[in-house]
Amino acid sequence: MKITSIPQLYRNLKRWREILTVLRRYGLADWLTEFRLPFRDMLKDGRGVPLSQYSREQRVRMAIVDLGPTFIKVGQILAARPDLVGPKLSEELKRLRADVQADTIEQVRKTLASELGDDYETHFQSIDPQPLATASIGQVHRAILNDGSHVVIKVQRSNIEPTMRQDVEVLSGVAQLAERVEGFAAWRPTDMVRQLAPMISRELDFTRERQNLELFAEMFDRRGSNVVVPRPHKPLCTRRVLVMDELVGQPLAQFLAEESSDESPSNEMTAKSRSEIKHRLCESIANVYLTMIFDEAVFHADPHMGNLIVMENGQLGILDFGMIGRIDENLRESIEDMLVAISSGDQNRLTRLIRRIGDPPPTLDESRLAIDVAEFIGTYGKQSFGEFDLTGALNELTDVLHRHLIKLPNQSALLLKMLISLEGTLRELGASFDSLDVVHQYMRGSMLKRLSPGRRLRQARRVYLEAENFLEAAPDELIALLKMARQGDIRVTLEHQKLGPTVNRMVLGLMASAVFLGSSLILAMKVPPLLFHERMFMGIQDLSAIGILGILGSISVMMWLLLAINRSGHLTRGNDD
Structure with a gap:
């Protein structure tokens, strides 16, 4: 932590204590559960239920609730980022409500x-x-x-x-x-x-x-x-x-709950009209959100049933526009290309698109990523439109991103979350409506726009302007570079990444080896003070106290180094995959 952060740390000391208390409580419960200790049920929630009976994801959500409004808001934001926290925790964080x-x-x-x-x-x-x-x-x-x-x-x-x-x-x-x-x-x-x-x-x-x-x-x-x-x-x-x-009407969740509880035969006409309303709502919801994505490039980011209202005249009302997403042309084209790659079973193209859209780590294992993408294509690439599980496919895709530490840009993550929530809402409506078929229709229209002469002309104009700017700036930049080289002002800076612990261990190992060798010479030369003046077991006699201490100390350091290396990564890492 930087020295400039110390005043900030002191100012927020009370809040730090509160946070650490909560984290210690739930972290200890996680440790007790993992090791199945006999006293693991000693920590309990407000209702007296042992924390060890909850899953790790549930304990994370409970800790966030205890930490207060800011952490609840952060949790709600992270619920939209399964690529960062994983699908399981993302699903649990969706239950966060500010109590x-x-x-x-x-x-x-x-x-x-x-x-x-x-x-x-x-x-x-x-x-x-x-x-x-x-x-x-x-x-x-x-x-x-x-x-x-x-x-x-x-x-x-x-x-x-x-x-x-x-x-x-x-x-x-x-x-x-x-x-x-x-x-x-x-x-x-x-x-x-x-x-x-x-x-x-x-x-x-x-x-x-x-x-x-x-x-x-x-x-x-x-x-x-x-x-x-x-x-x-x-x-x-x-x-x-x-x-x-x-907006005067019923939340969609309440509308569906009333329908499921209304089973009297006298309401046959009501059930029929409700079925028609449900089908019309399905079409409205799918069409309006896909229009946002493919035509308007801006979308409402949270289409869950609590934010959708069934108006008195059967219209659809939408609430909560605190968070919206925007799509640039490159992202929209990448989405279309990904859908085409999935439907055509092109795993190489899908892998390239994932790397292009996301932010892969430097240590990305490309062979493992290719295997996971191939399994994903094998599962979802051959499904027909009527059978395609869009939610399952999106969750599986985010799981692949999470396993490989590939981070999505904020807008891409918001879009992914919106599509999952949208598909869940349409499934809850349960009408005979193929949302993926509608996606395919919008995608066809968008692909035609990509091939239109007008778009090609705009693209050519943009490339021309960028090339013109480059050609104007390049001579000046090249002259400045040559001038710096002539004056000897060009420097090459090499920066190591995470080599500090490795170098420290290497130096410590060399020092321990040197101490061990020097102590052995001291023992051989019987440098005073000496121990055991009379012959002892196995002929031990006149041992240098300094040499014994040096050997014991160097062996202790070597053992500590071996344990540290084993904890941070096995000595055979990379050879047992």
Whole structure:
């Protein structure tokens, strides 16, 4: 850890203690479970259930909940990154919900007054004191405007911003420590926190969600889509307050739950109409999200059933635009190429695409990756459209990425998470609707666009402009390089990676060998002080005390080196694969 981090560490000392206490508790439970000790049931959760009865993934989720809102938000973000945490932990982290104490209505009114002014009540007929929903960062209340419009107010929780900023500082310190642990260093935790920090900051700014609502409302209006999103009331929106229309309807999960519990024969017409609504919802959901991906290059990142509303007129409503994803042209083309490679069974092309889209580590074992991709193609490459398991394929693909430490860019990971969530929602609807067939249709249209003359002309123009810029800059750069070479200013810097421990062990081994050899000479020359003046067992006599101590010390160091090498990697590593 850097010296400049010490004031930060001191400032957050209390929070560090809290975090270490939680980690020690759940880490100890993991250790007790792994070794099956007789007293492994001594640590229990709030309901008295021994922690050893939970899986490792469940204990990670429980520890995150105990650590508070910032870590819950980080866990929710990591739930969208199965390439980093693995499919099992990713699935468990999706269950994270902020079990936090809601702000009182007095605290909510104080926040509204600070953001909208002391006269904020003049804009509202009433504000429901009971929160409609509570999350880690904000809570939602129903309200009625002066013109009679029914709205919801999303208000940031009091004191959440300084708390989250403090926790981000602590996370940075944890990441710096994790960099020194070989098992964690491969994931580059410092870079990971550096990517997460701005995402958390964006979550604290409701202005971005308002802009996203306006963007998608304009998009659906332009396309004449049968999809509704809440309209923000811009004059009443700030970075900590978001006022938007209330969507009247049922959450999709509640709609399906009511259908499954309604089994009376008198409701035959209702069941029929519900079946038609379900089929129409399937088409709407699939079409709108695939339009976002292939036509608009921007998508709502969380289409789970809690964020989808069945309106009273059968329309589809979408909530929660705090997180959206954007797709550039290269990523979209790579997605299309991957689908083509999977359907055609081209494992070599799929391997190249995985390496191109992801960020593989320097130690990537390409032969093992090729074997895993071949198994993936063998499982999913021959399935027909009607039988294709999209969720299984995406989960298997993320498992391959996780095993080989291949990190995806944020937007690619968000897209992967959205597709898995979308497929799960369509499966829950259970209508006779082949989502992959619709994907194939959109992909055909997108491929035709790629081959269009207009796109080729734009591509040629972009290549021409880049070549022109290169040709203009190249002579000046070359002259500057030659000038530096003539003046002797060119230096070549070689930087070793992770050679420090190896060199230290080598030096320590040489020193131990030298001490052993010198001590042997001292023993042979009987350098005083001497022990055993009279002949002892096996003829031992006149042994140099200095020589004995040197030999024992050098042997101890050699044994310690062997144990250290064995712990960090077997002496035969690379020869037993």
